[in-house]
């Protein structure tokens with residue numbers, strides 16, 4: 427009896443120890459975050475084991491998370507939902523049912539998941555798109571671009587770009603009753619990266635006559651050069667997105683070659699000949715002092731040119747929109763950027779906000795002191811959190827006013 431109880435106690439402590447991850451004090455409902463984080467960590471461990479044993483790819487195991495959250499396209503009393511294709515790219519389409527006098531607004535949305543995971547059909551993304559469509563009376567196109575490791579850069583970018591370009595044609599917009607002057611491009615995390623890159627390229631493309639009115643970037647990942655930003659250092663082991671997972675996502679976007687991942691981990695992946703790009707991610711000038719804390723800017727450490735020759739994608743602004751020169755940023759539409767304090771990607775968003783403002787782009791930058799990576803998608807049970815609902819509401823309010 428005594429031994430049995432002891433075993434139970436030990437098992438309980440082990441489970442509790444496993445589930446427990448330190449959560450910053452100002453994050454409300456920490457258990458909800460801890461549980462989701464434990465599920466992701468378990469998948470991560472399983473993925474690493476499966477990869478070591480040669481049974482499966484790490485990301486294929488991680489994909490179980492997205493697939494477990496999948497909901498089929500289902501219309502409700504307000505919104506008609508269908509899965510279809512735009513110029514060969516899979517999209518989930520949300521059309522408001524309410525009869526309207528004039529033309530509607532529209533949103534092109536790209537989900538997150540580190541270029542490797544995620545789906546427009548995940549419960550939280552479906553919910554967010556439905557809510558956007560309903561509240562703004564807008565057509566929402568949520569793009570299911572192809573994912574790594576099966577498809578690599580620039581496939582993800584090209585998928586979202588061609589679906590966007592297809593939708594922005596006047597005849598297509600008019601078919602859906604959309605006002606060509608009121609289309610927004612948006613996305614979260616890796617989707618925020620794609621949204622920023624697509625918005626830059628749509629501006630440049632002379633074939634595109636209907637340009638987006640706004641872009642909304644939700645904790646976007648925007649740069650590949652500096653993996654030692656204060657936000658990466660301060661939040662290296664935060665739940666949902668650790669520094670090592672972000673580096674894994676980045677490297678999988680370009681290659682399965684572990685040497686890129688290793689070089690990014692030691693922050694020596696950029697050769698000296700590309701040193702001029704570091705001005706665009708110079709956190710000593712682009713970040714507010716309060717975020718720098720006791721971090722001291724030391725400048726870049728360069729690596730061998732071999733990686734950049736083999737995988738030039740990581741220096742391409744279509745992959746890292748923060749590397750675009752001033753001339754490419756000038757004229758970008760009205761921008762919303764959400765950053766979260768406890769997020770490795772916080773400083774990417776801050777630096778983009780600084781650079782856009784410097785060239786006269788109107789920017790609304792919302793920073794959540796109690797936010798963590800992915801917070802805005804914590805809006806469906808069992809992982810709905812007050813912070814998720816608050817961030818979603820203020821994002822939708824911005825869209826109401828600016829789109």
Ligand SMILES: *[C@@H]1O[C@H](CO)[C@@H](O)[C@H](O)[C@H]1NC(C)=O
Nearest residue numbers: 704705706708710711725726
């Ligand atoms: C970054 O900014 C600091 C301060 O202005 C400057 O001394 C440094 O040379 C810059 N580094 C790069 C790589 O642009």
